[in-house]
Amino acid sequence: MLIEEYDLELFTPPCEPGAERFSARARLRTDIREVLPYLNAVVRGAIYHPGAPALTWKEDGHTVAVHPYEVLVSEVQDRESAQAALERVIERINRLWERRDEITPSYETRRPPTPMEVFQLLPQTNCRACGEPTCFTFALKLVAAQRKPEDCPPLLESRYAEQLAALRDLLLSAPART
Numbered sequence: 744m745l746i747e748e749y750d751l752e753l754f755t756p757p758c759e760p761g762a763e764r765f766s767a768r769a770r771l772r773t774d775i776r777e778v779l780p781y782l783n784a785v786v787r788g789a790i791y792h793p794g795a796p797a798l799t800w801k802e803d804g805h806t807v808a809v810h811p812y813e814v815l816v817s818e819v820q821d822r823e824s825a826q827a828a829l830e831r832v833i834e835r836i837n838r839l840w841e842r843r844d845e846i847t848p849s850y851e852t853r854r855p856p857t858p859m860e861v862f863q864l865l866p867q868t869n870c871r872a873c874g875e876p877t878c879f880t881f882a883l884k885l886v887a888a889q890r891k892p893e894d895c896p897p898l899l900e901s902r903y904a905e906q907l908a909a910l911r912d913l914l915l916s917a918p919a920r921t
Contacts, residue, residue, distance in 0.1 A: 745840040767825035780848030801888030
């Protein structure tokens with residue numbers, strides 16, 4: 744097991760005092776930088792920063808960041824769910840590390856899609872069926888992992904099947920998750 748012990752810290756981000764959201768940080772006692780290229784190979788939409796070194800991705804509306812001596816999960820509703828989300832990420836890292844002989848590490852640096860790239864794949868009807876005032880606003884939220892393509896009813900119509908497939912590929916442009 745790669746991560747056996749850590750100190751857990753739950754906090755409200757300093758940039759959002761009084762916010763109703765929490766973040767969780769695991770301060771690790773072991774340097775886990777060796778797992779970053781393996782995570783980069785399997786986590787959909789991960790952004791790898793080898794110079795930092797760090798790996799970030801969006802998952803279930805949360806931002807996950809993995810550094811050599813810490814793992815962070817942000818945008819969590821309460822302390823209990825913050826702790827649970829962090830523990831799921833650590834469990835995932837440990838499972839992946841145990842399987843590393845089966846995985847080809849990736850040192851590729853990817854960039855997230857731009858809101859305009861996402862917008863161009865939307866129906867562009869500004870119908871508000873998704874609850875957003877415009878398709879571009881919806882695109883911004885897709886890029887931020889605050890919405891899912893399935894939240895756009897017109898996009899689920901058969902005439903937009905190719906656009907939906909391209910949008911999913913764009914948002915999840917990496918090998919399958921662990």
